[in-house]
Amino acid sequence: MNECPAHLNPFRASRIDALPYVPVDQSWDRMLTRLVQMNFRGAIVGPHGTGKTTLVQSLIPRLNERGFGVHHGHITEASPRLPKSWWCALNQCDEQTIIIIDGAERIHWWPWHRLLRLTANACGLLITAHEEGRLPTWIRTRVTTQVMLQLLNELEPHGMHDAAQLLARHHGNARSVLRECFGLKQRQRPA
Amino acid sequence: MNTIKIHLTDDRTTYTPEQTIRGKLEWQLDDRPRAIELQLIWQTEGKGTKDADAAVVQRWDSPAPSDELSFELTVPPGPLSYHGSMISILWTLEALAVKPHAVASCGITISTAGQAIEFSTADRDE
Structure with missing residues (x-):
């Protein structure tokens, strides 16, 4: 083989996905304090490839360590709707559960309001989006x-x-x- | 300390489809585990999103805290091990103790030619 095989390439996707979020201009403690002040309701806002999903992945174990459960959903271009099973599991969430939705801007008006209603008793609701608007901005990634x-x-x-x-x-x-x-x-x- | 080990017969790690992988699992755990699992897993590595699946799973419920057992599993027809520059397909034999937790793994090559199919200019499709 004259080229680097994919599984030895240092930039293979599994290594990129395992990178932790690197906070810019603030510490994790400060970020989490602000999240508490926002009653765990906020948006991670930033352009493509600036670490929104990575931030969520680094945040989840920190929330788990503090005794919170997380109900996590992804919305992508390929799967633009949250699956029925995700909505069913949402009904089981208690006051210690934080709902996190990656790609929330793809949710249409009606399911978004249904989501707000169903998560009213949850501990929190965090979303990622490319633009501000749906929830107060918690972190702007760059x-x-x-x-x-x-x-x-x-x-x-x-x-x-x-x-x-x-x-x-x-x-x-x-x-x-x-x-x-x-x-x-x-x-x-x-x- | 919780440990589990995989011993492959004759230390063999290359197989052709439909052949039998034989070996022994050996574990030492602090408590009786819920289960011991042996999985033959393929996964992709490369530029795109990682994909993976357990092609073969064997499970033994509530075994003794320290013990060993022999296993046999049949190699599935594919996908074959592949080392390309855009994507590689890797096989792993993974032994897992469930509560208490311990894990061991070893790389396996599944090939009809004795080694993983390697990248050639033929797969330069960018």
Whole structure:
């Protein structure tokens, strides 16, 4: 094989998905304090590839550690509706459960209001969205050059990356940067 | 300390479809586990979203806290192990103790040619 096999590529998807959220300009403690102040009702807002889903994945174990259950749903272009089983399980949620919905802006008006009604007794409702509006903004995600460099170094410690240039070329989309790095690495023989 | 180990007969890790994987599981746990599970799993690794499935699952309920047992499982017809530059398909044999928790795994190659199918210029489809 003259190219790097996918399972040895340091930028393979499973490694990217395992990266933790890197807070920008604030600590986890401060973020969680603000979430409590918002009664666990808020939105994670940011453009594509800036860490909204990663933030949710890093948040869930922190909520579990504090005794909260999480009922998590994903809405994507491929599956634009929450499945019936998710709605059924929603009825079982108690006051210690926080509902998290990734991609909430895809929910139409009617199911959104149904969701608000059904989650009125839940401990909280967190959503991710590309734009503000549906719930007060808890965190606005963005990727700085420093964060990008940290992510690149974590995946490839001795790589020679120009994080600033990569990030500018991909308009701040870290996931897109990491996909480009996969492609660059793909064309190299493994060490 | 909770431990579980997989011993493959003759340390063999390459198989063709329909062949039998033989080996032994050995565990030492603090308490009687709810179950011991053995899974033969395939997964994709690469640029896209990871996909995975357990092709074969064997389960033994409430075994002794420390014991060993022999196992046999038939290798499924596919997918075959594959190492491409965009995607790889990897097989793993995973042993799992359920409550108390312990896990062990070993990589398996499933191939008709004795090694994983490797990338060639033929799969350059970008």
